Amino acid sequence: MSKVAIRVEHLTFAWPGRPPVLKECSFSIPTGELWMLLGPNGSGKSTLLQLLSGALTYPKPLSGHLEINGRLGYVFQNPDHQLFMPTVGADVAFGLGAEPLTLVEIRQRVETALGQVGLSHMIRRPIHGLSGGQKQRVAVAGALARRAQVLLLDEPTALLDPDSQADLVQCIRQLVDQEGITALWVTHRLAELEWADGAIFLSEGQVRQQGSAQMVRQQIGQLFGA
Template sequence: MTSPAVTDDTIAIQVRDLSFRWYKGDTVLDACSLEVPKGEFWMLLGTNGSGKSTLLRLLAGLLQPQSGYIKPLPKFGFVFQNPDHQLVMPTVGADVAFGLAEENLTSVQIRQRVQEALDAVNLLPLIRRPIYALSGGQKQRVAIAGAIARHCEVLLFDEPTALLDPDSQLELVSQVQRLVKDRGLTALWVTHRLDELEYCDGAFLLAGGKVVDRGDPQRLRQRLMGG
């Protein structure tokens, strides 16, 4: 790993010159760098195979880079493309509480955290609903509630709307936009849907293993639409 970048407390997510390749495989990331300011909602764009999901997994510590610097994240939550891969308990309330098992909390404190988190994603009336009875969008919101209950400061989203219908897609992204603003969270959201850019503060374009453009989401949208 290279030397750490200069510490900046206004930056929540920072990578510098990050490189990653699969064993005996092609290079996925090549000297990739980006920064996400605290309290902002940024999106990561790129074609299939451009390394978007790999970058998110490197940030989460699920993979290790060959070289480069990753600023240690504060407490974070990771929301997968398919919520069935991370919801493990039979009911909504039980699943949100599951992530609190290792924290030194009383049963009253756990109940308060769960209720607060579900209220934040507009699912409190469904606290006793079986997970199997939820829609895809509701399941993704349960996953987000789990991160809120744990008081995560950073949210990482790996194409969370890929399996959702258009209405559920926009409902979820607008919900995350509101949570970022209301709670001072930081979010990095991987997507290939250009209409979602309406909701973020900024965006990165990943190509050839690097961030080749960044900044105003509408300008990037126009670039990708050929405008």
Template structure:
């Protein structure tokens, strides 16, 4: 059975003020997200990724089309989804508001006027999900970039959103911070079933998603399971202004050599196993 629809955008068009001429930032864009789904969004600079994040989070209005969340129509000019759609940006420093980790996460729920016991429950759960429970009393200024980004995610989670949107959340992080953030989001998607829209330039990060959407000129030009999509069987990845991850290129090269590499093989481990099997079967010139 398919998961029920969480969010639906139908022919949504968004123009920035003062940009009435030319192509709109979102140009009759349509997409559907299921509950609990993890969808990655990739596309070249200026393709409308951040605009999509802002429109879905209710930060900027759209002019045409329809937006539905949980079966409820969100009107173009005014809608309050801030408690239901969380948004995390790329700059870890700009999103911290509290002096300590715990105060920072409590900020949103406090503004909702929730009772103290409920605020405590939410803060604890959010910190546990992002792996910051042991740092709850730490001053926020002492955190690393990866820890700050996980703190921003915890702050969004404490609002208990139906959808968490992350706009290039690892762009400013080193490999370790990048992995910390990816692992935290993976955990909350699995355990709490929060739907995730993960916007990124790093295509290797999209391989973890259930589905990948390619944005170009404000439209979704391709969609599907990430590995086959990036393997280029359904479309020319380079023509989208993107380059497939190394592991996908390697899979393609092995396939062209006649190795039976499955389409969904998107990790070095999976490729290693395929190569070893072929080796043991004597298919590699032994």
């Protein structure tokens, strides 16, 4: 049996003064797979990702269990909220400041991570000149340089044109296949399920469907005629 990278059991969560936004959610994602999380606006997808990331420490879940096996990386919808340094290389190196690394080791980590997302040739480029899809890949490289093994991506293609969308999902697919990364990817685009191993469909805070991407895609199609 393959190891589980993300496990959520009977998770119930409410924002203060509001009814529960996540209700008894349970699912698990095997290590080394790409899963997509879908659901209508307000169904609790971003809340779930924030809880998994550990960034949301208050309020605490009302009940349930969350488990991540591996170092986490997070990719936001808007890369401009995540990239801070003037050049690609400096940005990927930025997150390494807290680690006791030599300059040579930092350089190696940055070069390896940029190679893994296909941007080795852009190490000296100014961030502001990159396309949206390239910026997202720099954000992914930043996570890889910090040795992230589990990536949480909250609608990473929402602001991208169709070519860049396809590039990014293929880039993540490759990282999953070649580096053993696990990824949980929030999307509104059913077409992206083509690249996924599995999928979870959330509605009104509850997990309505989970399983192979193909099965979930068919079931969503039947529900919404999509």
